[in-house]
Amino acid sequence: xxxxxxxxxxxxxxxxxxxxTVRLPVPERSFCPRCEAPVHERxxxxxxxxxxxxxxxxxxxxxxxxLPVMHTHTLFSDEDDTIMSGVISLAHQGSWPIALLVFFASxxxxxxxxxxxxxxxxxxxxxxxxxxxxxxxxxxxxxxVGRWSMLDVFAMSLLVTLVQIQSLATIQIRPGAFAFAxxxxxxxxxxxxxxxxxxxxxxxxx
Amino acid sequence: xxxxxxxxxxxxxxxxxxxPARVRxxxxxAELYRTNAASIDNVVALAASALGLFVVANAYPLVALKVxxxxxxxxxxxxxxxxxDQGYAAVAALVLFTAVLMPLLQILTFLYVLPPLRAxxxxxxxxxxxxILAALRPWAMAEVFMxxxxxxxxxxxxxxxxxxxxxxxxxxxxxxxxxxxxxxxPTEQLWQWVERSPIERGAIxxxxxxxxxx
Numbered sequence: 001x002x003x004x005x006x007x008x009x010x011x012x013x014x015x016x017x018x019x020x021t022v023r024l025p026v027p028e029r030s031f032c033p034r035c036e037a038p039v040h041e042r043x044x045x046x047x048x049x050x051x052x053x054x055x056x057x058x059x060x061x062x063x064x065x066x067l068p069v070m071h072t073h074t075l076f077s078d079e080d081d082t083i084m085s086g087v088i089s090l091a092h093q094g095s096w097p098i099a100l101l102v103f104f105a106s107x108x109x110x111x112x113x114x115x116x117x118x119x120x121x122x123x124x125x126x127x128x129x130x131x132x133x134x135x136x137x138x139x140x141x142x143x144x145v146g147r148w149s150m151l152d153v154f155a156m157s158l159l160v161t162l163v164q165i166q167s168l169a170t171i172q173i174r175p176g177a178f179a180f181a182x183x184x185x186x187x188x189x190x191x192x193x194x195x196x197x198x199x200x201x202x203x204x205x206x
Numbered sequence: 207x208x209x210x211x212x213x214x215x216x217x218x219x220x221x222x223x224x225x226p227a228r229v230r231x232x233x234x235x236a237e238l239y240r241t242n243a244a245s246i247d248n249v250v251a252l253a254a255s256a257l258g259l260f261v262v263a264n265a266y267p268l269v270a271l272k273v274x275x276x277x278x279x280x281x282x283x284x285x286x287x288x289x290x291d292q293g294y295a296a297v298a299a300l301v302l303f304t305a306v307l308m309p310l311l312q313i314l315t316f317l318y319v320l321p322p323l324r325a326x327x328x329x330x331x332x333x334x335x336x337x338i339l340a341a342l343r344p345w346a347m348a349e350v351f352m353x354x355x356x357x358x359x360x361x362x363x364x365x366x367x368x369x370x371x372x373x374x375x376x377x378x379x380x381x382x383x384x385x386x387x388x389x390x391x392p393t394e395q396l397w398q399w400v401e402r403s404p405i406e407r408g409a410i411x412x413x414x415x416x417x418x419x420x
Contacts, residue, residue: 004233005217007210014212017337018397019239021210034397036333086361093364098357136213136234143344150304150347154354157301159361161280161288162271169273169365173292181297188344200214200234 004203013039046195047124053190054117060179060186061110067176070156074169082176083107083152105151106180113142113187117194124198132199139199143191149184153177209238244390246324246399252390253316256383260310262376269359269374272367282306282373285355301351308346309384315339316387326404336400340393348381 007013013024015032022039024030032039068080081089083106090099116138123129156177163171209218209229213236220229220239229239263282270279280288286306290298315335322329329335355377359368 006215007217008215010208010210010217012208012210012217014210014215016212017340017393019212019393020397021208034401035337037337090357090361093361095360098360101353102357132214133234136236140236147344147347148350148353150350151354151357153297154301154305154347154351155357155361157288157298158269158280158285158355158358160292161285162269162278162358162362165271165273165276165278168276173289173294173297177289178294178297181300185300192344196213196236197215200216 006200008041008201013041015039016043042197042201043193043195046193046198047121050117050190050194051121051125053186053193054114054121057110057183057186057190058114058118060183061114064110064176064180064183065107067179068174069152069176069180070159071172071174072163072169073172075167080174083180086152102152102155105148109145109149110183110187113146113191116142117187117190120194120199127202129199129202132203135199136196139191139194139196146184146188146191149187150181153181153184211236211238239394240392241395241398242390242392244395246320249316249387249390250320250324252383252387253313253320256309256313256380256387257317259376259380259383260313263373263380264306266373266376267371268377269355269371270369271362272369273365277369279369279371282377304345304347305351308342309348309380311342312339312346312384312387316391320399323399323403328403332400336396343388346384346388348377348384352378352381 003009007021011024012021014021015035015037016039017037018032018035020032020034022030022032022034024039024041030039031037065083068082069086070081072079072081087099087103087107090102120135120139123135129135156173160171160173163169207220209220210216211218211231211234214231214234216231216233218229218232218238223229223239226242227239228237228241230236231238266281267279268282268285270277283302283306286302287298289295289301315338319329319332319335323332355374359370362368
């Protein structure tokens with residue numbers, strides 16, 4: 001089977017910002033003629049940057065889920081909420097669709113992102129990428145749904161602001177919320193720093 | 207012309223492209239190229255309406271809460287900064303950036319870059335702004351904030367009376383305007399407006415002869 005014709009084999013690269021196809025005269029340091037962004041054959045340090053971000057996010061995923069994210073104080077009770085207990089109380093309240101939504105956005109999506117990115121990085125580092133089309137699809141899905149994990153952060157921000165009725169009910173933020181927000185940001189950065197072409201390079205060497 | 211796929215590096219030769227056009231990579235199905243029928247005027251009008259909605263969304267309370275006769279309302283900015291008061295400045299900054307500042311940056315960039323382009327001029331720092339816009343697009347989260355607000359209100363509705371206010375409606379409309387704005391301005395479309403704007407600055411664009419020395 002003949003190797004596919006790639007940008008690399010033709011000395012062409014795509015600008016990461018404006019997507020213009022440009023000829024790469026000086027491989028190390030060139031700029032896009034259309035938008036002046038720096039262009040590289042492959043994003044420098046993509047694999048190690050993405051790996052570092054994924055590992056950090058994976059470590060923070062634990063406190064994000066174990067530590068309380070909010071503390072609710074009312075006349076009758078004082079209780080800590082984790083991400084999961086928030087989902088459960090929504091379900092108890094009868095808001096099943098919302099409970100499912102938060103469960104997916106806050107618990108499933110970050111975990112899926114970490115597993116998918118980790119698996120992709122592992123396969124590339126072993127130089128053994130099977131079925132790049134499927135992995136590409138997985139990566140794009142992860143990239144697309146990632147931002148929805150911010151849902152809970154926004155909800156908490158609003159709850160904390162509104163429920164400040166002194167002597168009656170107050171809500172306070174707890175450190176888990178910081179860890180959770182960090183997981184969302186780090187996994188988004190990890191997806192953005194990953195150069196998808198690395199998935200296909202083993203195919204193109206033919 | 208040759209277009210290389212940004213996602214899998216496969217080179218495609220395209221003879222003639224319709225306008226508007228949408229082209230996907232034959233190998234990995236990534237979108238290689240998309241232009242649409244929107245004109246610069248459409249986008250400027252959309253951005254101007256979005257700016258109006260942004261002002262309204264910030265000028266009035268977003269939601270109010272009524273518990274045992276006591277009412278407490280918050281504005282958009284107040285909701286974004288709620289965590290700051292409790293010492294979580296970084297998380298508050300993240301909320302402020304993604305839910306408030308990024309949408310504003312998107313709107314202002316379009317309003318700053320496009321009208322001069324239509325008149326055949328280039329706004330100072332145009333390219334830098336368009337690059338920043340492209341890089342930061344995933345961080346504009348108006349629609350996620352809106353859904354987050356719904357989650358918060360559902361949670362509260364169990365124990366208190368929740369009163370949505372005018373700014374929540376304005377923010378919801380802003381969210382739709384931003385989605386329309388994003389849809390009307392695919393990267394390739396924006397840069398074609400730049401390339402086709404009457405005053406060409408040097409040899410920019412694919413149809414131009416290769417630059418000497420490059």
